[in-house]
Amino acid sequence: MADEQSKDTPEQAAFRQKAKAWIADNQPAEPPVRLPLTPLEIMTEEQLAYLQAWQKAAYDAGLVGCDYPVEVGGGGMTDCQRVANEEMMRARTPYMPNVIGLGMAAPTVFYHGQEELKQRLLPRLFSGEDIWCQGFSEPGAGSDLASVQTFAERKGDKWVINGHKVWTSLAHFAEWMIILLRTDRSVKHDGLSYFVVPIRSALGKGVTVRPLIKITGETGFNEVIFEDLEVDDTFRLDELGKGWQVAMTTLLHERGAGELVTPRSGGMSNKSSHNTSAAALIKLARATARNGATAADDPLLRDRIMQQVIREAGMAGNQRRSRVTALQDNPMRLPLQNKLLMSEIAQDTAGLAMDIEGAASSLYLADPNAPDGGQWPMAYMNSFGFTIAAGTSEVQRNILGERVLGMAKSK
Incomplete structure (x- = not known):
């Protein structure tokens, strides 16, 4: 953190002191309910209300949307969202619940929406008053996103939407959805158009949201059915x-939104009420009895833990590189690389924690004997969603090979 502060501009240094002071004076009380590891697993109104109150307070204090223009509800600053994120992470504040809104919807609306639409939607997105979800995947179109079939038929200045989206995180709470729709069946890529759709106000009137219960027992995922939902053409983004x-704008931010620092990346604290970093692995290993000693005394486990420490340090270095314009020879390189590596590091870290815990890793959240409150088995099971979301690891490697390294296309 000291190294980051030494590189602050005068504007950033002043903002950092303001952010640090406000966070110190406004840390929220302990949540009245257990919070999930990530905002994508928020299930109850009580969880959401607590987290929305925190996001609203942080936004009102100028710590969210910092780098967006004032005209659309932002702070009008330069690279100060990074500073706010660093201070929130250092203080281990709650995460922002509107992760899809901040990380994906905001930059997409900002770069492709009409001015009136930006002014209408972005302030309530930044404040967390309107939760957003993403309508990309379908039962027959996941990694091959261009094959989506949910169709929008034009009727005057309106569009009528019919189809089926799936794996839609936070749809059960979302006011708005960013959605990729087919508007022309005769062509593939050029037959797609991008909209923002109000779904909460349309529940039972053209929109049905059904929860999908995961192996963890959580219901953060949903499927969304559209039946003759009518929306205005003003909700279309770009031509x-x-x-x-437009979807490429969304995906570049989704794949690179681990550290959200600029208008292209929104802004949120990545820390949850739990810690699933390599540092937490070390603490877990020291607290886990094994063969008359601790798991931390096992040389093989120590070696595996250090590998995770090294990988995390490498990721932190990559995040710093992403802020150096001269290193951005290919705009896809770091976002794609970061998404691939972060998801796999998280999965490997949680898997290693399961090995450290041994038989105790089978204990669920409600068991008082579960190490670290049962967070590691949950993190491990949820990690497989992150190596699939925004393109599987296999797809990420193909894209990096073909479009960044210039390798021949796979057959």
Whole structure:
């Protein structure tokens, strides 16, 4: 953190002191209910209300949307969201619940939406008053996103939407959805258009949201059914048939939103009420009895833990590189690389924790004997969603090989 502060501009240094002081004076009380590891697993109104109150307070204090123009509800600053994130992470504040809104919807609306739409939607997105979800995947179109079939038929200045989206995180609470729709069946990529859709107000009137219960027992995922939902053409982003290009804006931010620092990345604290970092692995190993000693005394486990420490340090270095313009030879390189590595590091860290815990890793959240409150088995089971979301690890490697390294396309 000291190294980061030494590189602050005068504006950033002043903002850092302001952010640090406000966070110290406004840390929220302990949550009245257990919070999930990530915002994508929020299940209850009580969890959401607690986290929304925190996001609203942070936004009102100027710690969210810092780098967006004042005209759309932002702070009008330069690279100060990074500073706010660093201070929130250092203080281990709650995470922001509107993760999809901040990390994906905000930059997409900002770069592709009409001015009136930005002014209408972005302030309530930043404040967390309106939760957002993402309508990309379908039962027959996941990694091959351009094959989506949910169709929007034009009727005057309206569009009528019919189809089925799936794996839609936070749809059970979302006011708005960013959605990729087919508007022309005769062509593939050029037949796609991009919209923002109000779904909560349309529940039972063209929109049905059904929860999908995961192996963890959580219901953060949903499927969303559209039946003759009518929306205005003003909710379309960019030109008709340009949906694929707009979706690339969303995906670049989704794949690189581990550290959210600029208008292209929104802003949120990545810390939850739990810690699943390599440092937490060390603490767990020291607290776990094994063969008359602790798991931390096992040389093989120590070696595996250090590998995770090294990988995390490498990721932190990559995040710093992402802020150096001269190193951005290919805008896809770091976002794609970061998404691939972060998801796999998280999965490997949680898997290693399961090995450290041994038989105790089978204990669930409600068991008082579960180490670290049962967070590691939950993190491990949820980690497989992150190596699939925004493109599987296999797809990420293909894209990096073909579009960044210039390798021949796979057959």
